[in-house]
Amino acid sequence: MPEPGTIDLEVTRTKEDLNVPWNVIVYNDPINLMSYVAMAFQRVFGYPREKAERLMLEVHHQGRSLVWSGGREQAEFYVHQLQSYQLLTQMEKSST
């Protein structure tokens, strides 16, 4: 029960929140093999080899790569999948 004079605010996700895409980001890691990372991208997203290698090189050269963008639940699923390959992965709300 709230104390007298206080108001409980229920935090809910607005429709607008739900429509904001989430980005799945993979960060550079000096240990993971480049070939292993590209293989993980192919297996998790079903990306063709060329796209998987391009994203892997982006991670390598730029320190991070946005590998997927979309709904929050699906983003969580992909973060889980990529972390199961031990890739350094996080998700963030898209700023666009």
Place this chain on the structure above:
Amino acid sequence: MIDLRVQPDGAKRIRISGIEPYMVNCLLSLLETLEQADSSPARERLYPNPTRHDDNANAEWQQLVAPELRHLFVTASETVARDLTGLQPDTHNPALSEVAFPTEHVNAWMSALNQARLVLAETVGITEEDMNVSNFKVLDKKAFAVVKIHLLGHLLQLFVELVSGESEKFTDEPEASL
């Protein structure tokens, strides 16, 4: 490591052959390495938070998802440990060793090898610079860890080539890391 091969052995088995004694030692110490996976730095690397700033989502993830990932990783390690009990002298060269295991264990091998590399790196604080050193002046803990990381990486690379259908492209060149 010229003789090291990871190849299909019939339709349902994989064989690693031509394993040099130093690689045997490396593989046999794999479990010891993976036992450190729950140490603080290794744990942070293997089970990172899913977001940078959302404390609630991170806490929920660590409570619900991280244990699931840990179970997956431990199961992979146990599978490899069981397979390694089958290490024996190589049929073609008794100075070397070989081991065979069911094809469905390939993912467990890749997971355990990669986990071990990450745990070794986190435990002694290996940096990108360390990974690129070819001649260590002092053979300290860090140097030994880097050598092990490269050895396990070489074997992992052979697995990746196998599952990618590229095993015929095998060379003895070390694979670059990210």
